[in-house]
Amino acid sequence: MRAEEIPEISSLPLFATMQPEVRDEIFGSAFLQVFPPQLTMIETGGRADFLHILIDGLVELFTVDGSREVTMQLVRPVSSFILAAAYTDQHYLMSARTLTASRILLIPSQLLRGAIARDGALAAAAMTELAMRYRNIVRSLTDMKMRQTLERLANFLLLEHTRLDGAVQFQLPAEKRVIASLLGMTAENLSRACSTLAGHGAIVSGPTVQIVDRTALEALARPDPVVDRH
Amino acid sequence: MRAEEIPEISSLPLFATMQPEVRDEIFGSAFLQVFPPQLTMIETGGRADFLHILIDGLVELFTVDGSREVTMQLVRPVSSFILAAAYTDQHYLMSARTLTASRILLIPSQLLRGAIARDGALAAAAMTELAMRYRNIVRSLTDMKMRQTLERLANFLLLEHTRLDGAVQFQLPAEKRVIASLLGMTAENLSRACSTLAGHGAIVSGPTVQIVDRTALEALARPDPVVDRH
DNA sequence: CGAACCCTTGATGGCGATCAAACGCCGTGG
């Protein structure tokens, strides 16, 4: 990996507090791989031989059932994914593919487990990371069970809006079909829902979003102060 | 807690491998509490001051949105719950109530965090526990997004059937209204779905279930060999 | 320039929610 990126990766919550010598050992055996867009690098049911860390690009986690697939989560840089499978040495529950060209750091699972066993600070960080991801999925499940599609879209846009520090205008992070699947709806319905939001403070035209009235959007989305605090 | 139960709790995966002296310290400061049925002991948004371990009884985890609530998970003995919130010292994402009279062991979160920091084996066990729960929620979310209600019910019954070592007849673990909410459907629809299953190898009459043709039920449920392996 | 592919828009249908009512069970109190 590029020399200037080592500090950036080291400063990830997962690696920030660990012992430097253990970190050097892990990074020494890790390797960076560059993937083109639309490449499935992990398949459901496979073995989790590596912890993946997305350095750059965009990754989609999804599940497959027969011929149908559903997006579960978008992974943005810089963050790790499939930590749970890597740590417990089990099969992947989700597949992963790149949405854009991506650079991904691969850390052998076995090495990671060894390091966690030896380094208490790393163990704590991994635990925190996993706990955060757990809580995020609980949020997704809640969202799915409690809200209908329009509300989910509205909440999604509110979240993006917040993530981007309240920028009035921004781009959707992925193709609409992917967003639709992530939100548990069809592309057709997402399109209609986007039009509907024009009357509720959000104008979505193609891939660009304008938040013109956050209050109105919140009135529709009714974000939960506890569940939706990220 | 009763003397004869200490070995049972100690043999939980979470506590089995830790150092005996740390375990004694934790258990020394833990206390057992008895709750009547239908008592909400944890409210969404509250602080996670204790790790809870259900020794005996049945607990429902659920979320509240305005006036509506949704069941997220059933907790059966003996197992811990809300580990993620307790470890990260954050607010509860879910509420918890007893469904039957229950005995619950309460371990101060702060004490737990300290013990995890000192005891690598406990840290590893906690990590595994959390990873397992993470994977279970991923399964729930997949189930929710990919299947419709009848399939979800069928899969639920298959899971119960397996859990009970293939017993031909068994009781539903909770009231149907709770099961319905857990499966993301209304009580009315669950009732109809139960009748429908009579033609697919499962006879549900009131709270009792008979699996008369598992193959037929599986044909309807189409369980995923990866996702549904628990 | 053509062929995918994505997005959009419209028409239709079905799954499941909602509303409504009756039944059975069980506790309480007369």
Next chain:
DNA sequence: CCACGGCGTTTGATCGCCATCAAGGGTTCG
């Protein structure tokens, strides 16, 4: 002991959200 009321479950009727099917427009890429 029985009457009553409450609650969970069941069954029926209806509604609405959203999926599906279908077709057209726009963009990208070979």
